[in-house]
Amino acid sequence: MKQLTFAPRHHQLTNINTWTPDSRWLAFDVRPSGASFTGETIERVNVETGEVDVLYRATGGANVGVVTVNPQKAQYVFIHGPENPDAGWQYDFHHRRGVMLENDIAQNLDAMDITPPFTPGALRGGSHVHVFSPDGEWVSFTYNDHVLHEYDPALDLRNVGVALPFGPVTPPCVHPREYAGQYWCALVSRTTPAPKPGSDDINRAYEEGWVGAHGYRKPDGSVQRRALAFIGDTRSATGEKIPELFIVDLPEQEADWKQAGAEPLAGTETTLPAPPAGVAQRRLTFTHSRAYPGLATTPRHWVRSNPQGDAIAFLMRDERGVAQLWLISPNGGEPQQLTAGEAGVESAFNWHPSGEWLGFIQQGSVVLCDAKTGAITPLTQRHSPSGDAVVFSPDGKNVAWMAHKDGYQQLWMAETGHK
Template sequence: MFDKEPIQLTFSNFGHTVNTGQVFSSDNQWIVFDTRNNDGDIKITDSIGIVNTQTAEEKIIYTVPNQSQFGPGVGAASFSPVANRVIFIHGIRNANEQKPYDFTRRTGVAIDLENPQQPIFMDARQLDSPFTQGALRGGTHAHSWSGDGQMISFTYNDEVMAQLAKTDDSVKDLRTIGLMFPKKVSVNKATDLENNDGEMYAVLAAEVTEHPKLGTDEIDKAFDECWIGKDGYLKPDGSRQQKAIAYQGNVRNEQGATITEIFVVDIPENIALLDFGADIAGTTRTRPAVPSELKQRRITFSKKGVQGPRHWLRSSPDGALIFFLAENEKGLIQVFSVSPNGGKVNQVTDNSFSITSPINISPNGLFISYIADQSVFITAIASGKSTRLTPQYEAPEQLNGAVLWSNDSKMLAFNRYVKSADGIFLQIFLLEI
């Protein structure tokens, strides 16, 4: 029935969770994973590892010092598309029962494969006022590299606003997105474990507000973004926008219902040279401001909006299309696409069952990968033809997470639970296309 049988790549008696994107090294020799056995266990997970796609050799490249049930915790690792470097979520180093791992207490840490166990703190963190431009005051996660590996996008929650919200009900810690680019940032008290210097300069990229006006483009949550194209996208006037991010934003319709729509923010080519206003650092009563040079633009205007399992937006390699999940007319979750310039939304998949996982686009731009009906599927973007690549798996050995492409579009990696004499563990499987 199937041209190729999946190959089990890992066998160790611990979890091997692959992230939702960018898990293959640039030469496709390694897949990065964290040792979670369940999605929500970053707080208690202490290691990042890699496995060789040819030999199945496993290596642990980073283990958290002083790990406890309260953190720090690590997880959700992604490979740079151009270097032997991975970035992952790292809980704040002073995690304890009073200050456990949380949305606002995590940061992006990188490891170079040639220097395992040597953490590189990517985004600076500072909780003491006055705040430093280019540093943040909370937690970054879901880190994603731009196509050239020069920038990293992330989702963000702010610790200062979260603490203020406990005494001021007019304030909320609103999830938003940001980006970082190479430019070192130094902060006060960087050695006290709560704060740290960073290799990169971070700014927020989406405007959020506690009370979006009904029927407008104002949002109170920005999340689950993607870079548009390996080299940006073409604007209507034929010029190329070199870097841009698409993200999901929650608006309120005229009836007050929350609808998730798609937004785009264009990034100036010279962003590292810009002189930003002091407000990007935030104050004790305001979250960091989005630089005025970054403008968000809504590109979908739908009745139901983005729907389905949690997923990150995905872009075609040429930047011409952004892909997302939503309900079709039959109430089934399928893949849809839209141009970053806005316009007509098109349905891509047309299965008789819902998609139940995040989605990924092959680097050659031809296929979408996902999980549905407890099988790995791919769909040809041009024709909409779907192909089931694996049998239907059953509990307890069910599929979990996303289906991920190698950089040459010749391999797919995915997670499946496997029962052994010592328990049931998430293992990595490889499927040649």
């Protein structure tokens, strides 16, 4: 176990894609905690030498954080808050954007247009937790909407979106807070303010993950090249919130992304932007009748597919109420319980690049879990690590996480014994 950072300040890792492709650098931000958003820099540390680089420094009173790295090249994407915030426009779920950084050049990922008629390909609010697809071409994010937040906050539903290299998108920029973006953006989840009890309706889509390094194989033998799995909040027959697992199959061609379905791509003054015609949303888990229904929301986790694309991992409580790892095919079927220990899973998790193990926190230790047997191998002694992130290096040789020391959250690394 090796401590990587030592400065008397906090260091925050995002839950996935924090390593550079060469497995030599870890990207992080300097928020004092995962819940606040007051950091001003995006940085990285060399895991071999301890050298720290400042990659980006915000100006104009803006704050930045939640950085991830392109799996294929030295390109970064992170949340950027508004410059020159004032009483009428401050950082919020619906007031933030993605910024991409490559070769010291920063550009907006998503465009913003809050003046009707709205611009297809632009967003109308805030994007969050930007994650590159395994091939580094597309970016997923979660989203909240300024237009509906102003109209009726109850209609500003959390959704999942995708940024695609089919831009740039340049709105008229009538409002002083509007801006252009390099990528074409579209929402891919479909939500409704009032889900019908007992149905597949959801009013919140979140904690998404890309399915497979190259997609997944359907029952008919065809390959779905790109898909996202996510958690969606359903309603039980008695109206209780039950988080279930969903998947959206995504079209490949640019023309498909620019073709509207039954509702406008850019939304209206009273409705959210709508998914393109070729996006298909499907429910994967049906847990309403279980003793502890729904996916576990404690600890917070993001659903994650193995690189092979035949298993999506998520947390769900067992018959004792303990959060365990479960696996399910992207084609559906019965979930299979992987872990069964009384300690359960205490953190977000990720797959090892080989797809043979998963990493997470259990009883205060970073552990490896065999993806076939559920057998647990501790990698560290107990030292109260953070449950926000356990992230493998691309070469599979190391795993990184966060833990407090001397009052500050620092970055740590251990060898996995695998590659």
